[in-house]
Amino acid sequence: MIIPFIIIALISLMIHVMEPVKEIVLDRLNGKITYPKTFIDKEHRTIEFDSLHVYRTLTTSGDFAITGKKIFIKDRKFNYTWTLKSNECLEYWSFMVWYMDKNRPLPLGTAFNEYRLQDFERRKAEGFSKPLFPGTFHTPERTPSQHRQRKEIGGW
Structure with missing residues (x-):
């Protein structure tokens, strides 16, 4: 009686182990x-x-x-x-x-802090193009002076 349950458990374990990383x-x-x-x-x-x-x-x-x-x-x-x-x-x-959206600043949070200046300089060199994907959410720059530069150069 218990053998079918053991077989099902072993098959489930094999599927779990072989399942690819998501x-x-x-x-x-x-x-x-x-x-x-x-x-x-x-x-x-x-x-x-x-x-x-x-x-x-x-x-x-x-x-x-x-x-x-x-x-x-x-x-x-x-x-x-x-x-x-x-x-x-x-x-x-x-x-x-x-x-x-590579034309927007990196999202908020600490994970991207070490890349923010490089990303800002890249976007500045490209002329602060308009966002690729329209959105209603506010995407601020890291500092107010960077935000002013974006408005002056890119117009948005």
Whole structure:
């Protein structure tokens, strides 16, 4: 009686061990995103960020009560969809869009602090082009003087 449960547990353990690492690699300067490989695929797929199709859904329980939100990202080229699984999926997607827009400053937070000056100088040399992706969120520069320079040179 216990043998089927042991077999199921061993198969589940094998699948868990063999399952590939799920990581998304964002290439800001080239505008590409590399998304996780599936169980069957042998390699990650890399596509243009602006070719993704993104949509949001609400999740419900058995009695149709709203239990949360999910964001689905679809790669139309390979007909593959993956889900952003996070309690703050909209904030996560906003962060991805902000980061992938190479004409905007790097997102807020300490992770990018050592790269902010280099990124500012790169954007300044390019003339502070308008953002690639429209958005309603405010993207301030690190310092007020940098913000003034952006307004003077780029006009935004």
